[in-house]
Amino acid sequence: MITVLNPSYSSSSDSTLTTKSEALAREATQKVLQQKPGGLKGIEASLEALSVMPEELNLFKNRHSRFVVVGIGGSSLGIQVLAEMKQASNFQFIDNVDAYHFEQLFETMPEPEKTGWLFISKSGGTIETLTALEFIEQELSTKNISLSEHSLVITEKKDSDLYRWSQQKQVLFFEMPVSVGGRFSVLTEVGLIPAWLMGFDMKALRTGAMEAYNASDVLAKVTSETLKSWQREEWITVLWSYSSRLKSFGLWWQQLWAESLAKKVDIQGQPAARVSTPLPLIGATDQHSVLQQVMEGARDKLVVFLRVQEAEAGKSLLQKSQMRETALLQGRNMGTLLRAEAEAIQQALSEVQVSNISLQISDVRDQSVGYLFMFFQLWVMCLGEAIQINTFDQPGVELGKVKTKKILSGQL
Amino acid sequence: MITVLNPSYSSSSDSTLTTKSEALAREATQKVLQQKPGGLKGIEASLEALSVMPEELNLFKNRHSRFVVVGIGGSSLGIQVLAEMKQASNFQFIDNVDAYHFEQLFETMPEPEKTGWLFISKSGGTIETLTALEFIEQELSTKNISLSEHSLVITEKKDSDLYRWSQQKQVLFFEMPVSVGGRFSVLTEVGLIPAWLMGFDMKALRTGAMEAYNASDVLAKVTSETLKSWQREEWITVLWSYSSRLKSFGLWWQQLWAESLAKKVDIQGQPAARVSTPLPLIGATDQHSVLQQVMEGARDKLVVFLRVQEAEAGKSLLQKSQMRETALLQGRNMGTLLRAEAEAIQQALSEVQVSNISLQISDVRDQSVGYLFMFFQLWVMCLGEAIQINTFDQPGVELGKVKTKKILSGQL
Structure with missing residues (x-):
């Protein structure tokens, strides 16, 4: 199951807004878990x-x-x-x-x-x-x-x-x-x-998926952190997964987030709330890519770290370091470095006041895979419920389809 | 070589700012091409x-x-x-x-x-x-x-x-x-x-790379479009490449843009200009992912389409369509659809006033690869020159490195 790790960083200072977001998130989570919308x-x-x-x-x-x-x-x-x-x-x-x-x-x-x-x-x-x-x-x-x-x-x-x-x-x-x-x-x-x-x-996939229904506290937490982030006008949400095996997961999440949440109108037909654009990253790899923008660019991001305990371990130990840079890893496994880097970047972000929260899962084996999919789906449903939009349509993609046919038939 | 396709969409209405950006971009381009900075x-x-x-x-x-x-x-x-x-x-x-x-x-x-x-x-x-x-x-x-x-x-x-x-x-x-x-x-x-x-x-790689030096007009154009986009507070720059073979290119560009341009201070030590976060997408694939956010989300993006003529062609023709949806493709190659989709999405974006510009290259063979790399490097250098930052350092990544070592040595 997914747990929220400490520490995190959030700069929300308006306590009324914070309280409101937390109540809204709890309410939305409860409703989603009880009513089970969206199939x-x-x-x-x-x-x-x-x-x-x-x-x-x-x-x-x-x-x-x-x-x-x-x-x-x-x-x-x-x-x-x-x-x-x-x-x-x-x-x-x-x-x-x-x-x-x-x-x-x-x-x-x-x-x-x-x-x-x-x-x-x-x-x-x-x-x-x-x-x-x-x-x-x-x-x-x-x-x-x-x-x-x-x-x-x-x-x-x-x-x-x-x-x-x-x-x-x-x-x-x-x-x-x-x-x-x-x-x-x-x-x-x-x-x-x-x-x-x-x-x-x-069976393991199913067990994992069903387990995610029990994560109401964590769901309420990540939902409220997201809502608060939007109040702070952080219009980019980063999912920074510390495992090479979560590259495709980031792209799956990107579609889920982008198509579900960005709507022109809410369920009342009123202009919908603005939401963030999803940006998936991989750790440690992208420390050598987008990190500079996260550290020194504008404070327009919420970074959600997703850490995998199994990736931060490793069967074999480095028996004898022969280099200055690897001396501290002697007698330790490869995952020790990945864990240290994940923690270091989390702390560095907090130090320069970039909003962040850390989630952890034990592994990416079958049961956890079922859990991960369901958990992230529920998170997005909770957000959609909180801002009162239709989480399950994608009206914005129709215009392109219509125009494609018109171009193919020579009408455009 | 890369050409700029018509049409495009840009909502800049302040003609003084537009003129200023264009002059700045031309100047920066000239300087980069003459002085050849950054190695x-x-x-x-x-x-x-x-x-x-x-x-x-x-x-x-x-x-x-x-x-x-x-x-x-x-x-x-x-x-x-x-x-x-x-x-x-x-x-x-x-x-x-x-x-x-x-x-x-x-x-x-x-x-x-x-x-x-x-x-x-x-x-x-x-x-x-x-x-x-x-x-x-x-x-x-x-x-x-x-x-x-x-x-x-x-x-x-x-x-x-x-x-x-x-x-x-x-x-x-x-x-x-x-x-x-x-x-x-x-x-x-x-x-x-x-x-x-x-x-x-x-030799082809080299010839292509050297050719990009001749692209001063296109470089000035893309540089000024980027500067104008930042004036409109579009803090996400999308590189939307219409070819499955440009997935890694998008990630290469993402690092180049993020590490080079997002700086805390400029070369005078003053707070640096805010720049955009790079988001690479693939077409047509991501029409079924991030497109909804681009169409109905906030107008906070400049979309740069990168189209490849060779991907919009294809050796074999569809001899006999057996489906309603593919009827218009009978007697045509697969690339006909990709081209129609690229054009359709460009038009759809313009219709809902999302800023966009389209670039085209003939293929992704050896000479074009050299050209692509050099062209995008020059573009980023021109932007760095225009906003007077050090395009070639990445001071923001140091804190994480220091903290990693401290964690490994037990000091944190």
């Missing part, structure tokens, strides 16, 4: 249903040695997290329509006949995913491979291009729950089926 | 010297089938860009001190005796890099492999841990020019030696 019940149902996987999936797994996930946004980012945490090097991702990149993928594909394809789209009408599908099918047919025989589809059960294709070609099909939005779908069929193919323990 | 001459010297590679490097290359680059920040990010652009899958990177990640790397290493190690650090005293070196040496010795026989070192020629190690163990050594800072070093030994190992054409 949380759909997520629970998926977690329960998929604790035993259907036999067809087992056959699909056994027939393939490599898997390519074709999806974009919420139909890819969470699965990339799972692959990174499990170091599943037999998973690849097509989450763009870059022709050059696409052609290279096919040129370097070792065993196309042993490759399984996962097409994922909530609506079933995502143009990038469908375009990739068409080009993949065309490309494989030149090798006399039938794409549909090597595919599975995860989408809603409704009249969409992807659903129809799966039915016409009798493709292995998994229904995505209607109530769950794409960016909240990693703990539904969307993420759980790839997770099982990677070797995740379904 | 530009050192870069030119490296590019010239390494147009022919020494024979020892050829031997090093032939003895190894895989390479691991051990470095962090400016000693890694640029090389990651090169590896991504060349799809050099035989290159791996250690740019952190995450014990779990490190152990996994060794567990899955296919041929440790055929692995060549590149240790890179400007100062030669980077604690993360040296710690990794010590653990690698220890780990390999259990397999009876001598690390020093399979290594090369790139660092300054001075009394540092890394330089001493290279001399004591007679490791293949390349000197890094003293005048060039780490984050500006990709076109010196730091990047050029790995680039050559990946198969880059040294």
